[in-house]
Amino acid sequence: MTMRETEWRRKAKDVGQEHLFAFWDELTLDQRDMLLAQLASIDLESVPTLVEKYVRNKPDFSPGGASIEPVNDYPNDHTNPRRAWDRAHYHALGEEMLRRGEVAAFTVAGGQGTRLGYDGPKGCYPGSAVRGRPLFECLSRWLVGAEKRYGHAVPWYIMTSPLNDEATRAFFGEHKNFGLDAANISFFQQGVVPSFDAASGRILLSDRHVIATNPDGHGGSLKALHASGALADMRGRGVRHISYFQIDNPLARAVDPVFLGLHAHAPDSSAQMSSKMVAKTEPGEKVGVFAKVGGTVGVIEYSDLPGELASRRRADGSLVFNAGNVAIHALGVEFVEGLSRAGAGLPYHRAEKKVPHIDLETGRRVEPSAANGIKLETFVFDAISMCDASLVYETDRVDEFAPIKNASGSDSPESSAMLQTERAARWLEAVGVRVPRKADGSPDCVLEIDPARAMRAEDLRSGPLPMAIEQGARVVID
Ligand code: UTP
Numbered sequence: 001m002t003m004r005e006t007e008w009r010r011k012a013k014d015v016g017q018e019h020l021f022a023f024w025d026e027l028t029l030d031q032r033d034m035l036l037a038q039l040a041s042i043d044l045e046s047v048p049t050l051v052e053k054y055v056r057n058k059p060d061f062s063p064g065g066a067s068i069e070p071v072n073d074y075p076n077d078h079t080n081p082r083r084a085w086d087r088a089h090y091h092a093l094g095e096e097m098l099r100r101g102e103v104a105a106f107t108v109a110g111g112q113g114t115r116l117g118y119d120g121p122k123g124c125y126p127g128s129a130v131r132g133r134p135l136f137e138c139l140s141r142w143l144v145g146a147e148k149r150y151g152h153a154v155p156w157y158i159m160t161s162p163l164n165d166e167a168t169r170a171f172f173g174e175h176k177n178f179g180l181d182a183a184n185i186s187f188f189q190q191g192v193v194p195s196f197d198a199a200s201g202r203i204l205l206s207d208r209h210v211i212a213t214n215p216d217g218h219g220g221s222l223k224a225l226h227a228s229g230a231l232a233d234m235r236g237r238g239v240r241h242i243s244y245f246q247i248d249n250p251l252a253r254a255v256d257p258v259f260l261g262l263h264a265h266a267p268d269s270s271a272q273m274s275s276k277m278v279a280k281t282e283p284g285e286k287v288g289v290f291a292k293v294g295g296t297v298g299v300i301e302y303s304d305l306p307g308e309l310a311s312r313r314r315a316d317g318s319l320v321f322n323a324g325n326v327a328i329h330a331l332g333v334e335f336v337e338g339l340s341r342a343g344a345g346l347p348y349h350r351a352e353k354k355v356p357h358i359d360l361e362t363g364r365r366v367e368p369s370a371a372n373g374i375k376l377e378t379f380v381f382d383a384i385s386m387c388d389a390s391l392v393y394e395t396d397r398v399d400e401f402a403p404i405k406n407a408s409g410s411d412s413p414e415s416s417a418m419l420q421t422e423r424a425a426r427w428l429e430a431v432g433v434r435v436p437r438k439a440d441g442s443p444d445c446v447l448e449i450d451p452a453r454a455m456r457a458e459d460l461r462s463g464p465l466p467m468a469i470e471q472g473a474r475v476v477i478d
Helices: 002-014 029-041 046-056 085-100 135-152 165-174 221-225 230-237 256-266 335-341 380-386 415-431 457-462
Strands: 067-069 103-106 154-162 186-190 192-196 203-206 214-215 241-244 273-279 290-291 296-300 325-331 348-352 373-378 392-394 446-449 472-478
Touching: 002 154, 029 230, 046 067, 046 203, 046 348, 046 373, 067 230, 085 135, 085 256, 103 135, 103 221, 135 154, 135 165, 154 165, 154 221, 165 186, 186 221, 186 230, 192 373, 214 373, 221 230, 241 256, 241 335, 256 273, 256 325, 256 392, 296 380, 325 335, 325 380, 335 348, 415 457
Parallel strands: 103 154, 103 241, 154 186, 273 392, 446 472
Antiparallel strands: 067 290, 192 214, 241 325, 273 325, 290 296, 290 325, 348 373
């Protein structure tokens, strides 16, 4: 036995995971090295706590006895008497931040995209309504537009996972970084956590020499921003705020001056972490909601919001707890640095999943037909309750939320294309272009607006436009 082997066997035994060496004698030297290297990359000391807290028990994220109140968001309609505010002022402040180069764009793209079932990183999926531009390209066009408009490049940080990092980088290479300067694009990988056997609390092996792991959730982005050196890089560039969005929403404004202005300058913002919301459509909609829990703003998952509160309505009929989370945030660089300094880890959430693995008795691969494993993930929105104060800004659903999560049905490529078209139709109509609509009011055409041409409806006025769109036409405005 080598010293290295003895040491790692002891460490694994100390945390109740000695079975990871079950096939040691059958492994090649290279495979042994790989197993030891993987053990070194995992925080083994935390394993007993993880098993106790999340595998043997189910932590309760429900608000319990704490008071639950709605958040005082900034309404999308800035003239809303509930809270009127000066949109133009914050727009100007946000534009100034972009001119000064104080903003970075940050996309979390480390997910496995299992529901979509696409073979490759989700960002490579053809997501735009007419041209089928890859999701990465859809988002890149905002950055091209912002650089042109504000005279300053917006550096783009992209978080991948060990499972899709190589393919993501290669895709950018093949597409010549979608016209962006390579010096302004950084990729870094998120961490992984071991996957556990639900019954025994043992870490599963995905091969005789490979520990089964999964990416540590979008919450892992906060740790990875620090560990990868991305925060330091941002500091070096004079970046003070991060515009955070997911890869699966082609309508997300990668940089939104109004939101950034509010986040950094509104009197009730701590400029630590702010969020966009859309109004929930019905009480049962499966989306987390922003609420004040025990006086602190946070997100309550849909399954944890008591039914009575979910369906409570205001006098005007709108839902009291309607602040749906669309996973678009702004984060202060200083705030993320502070979390890392304080070692403030986000809590894990457990998911029961089918995890293929090697049977320790027979050495054969098992493809489970029912959930057998526990995967642990952290969620970025859990950082909101760590802020001194956290601002929520309402945006219009059609304007900004067309996620691609599932292969069909809701939140699918098809529903996303319809929403993209609806937004484009509204923008075109706002500047006087006639758009054909069906009897049910939906556009009778397919439309795509290039964000590099227009970041909002008004921008369309500055270039050529058709008078009208033909029925059934597929039109790109760029
Ligand atoms: P989802 O929660 O929709 O997960 O991620 P997913 O992995 O993309 O899809 P499913 O659940 O397997 O079908 C929301 C966003 O967070 C990112 C995803 O890439 C997506 O942009 N994410 C998720 C990460 O970056 N890392 C993770 O570990 C999980």
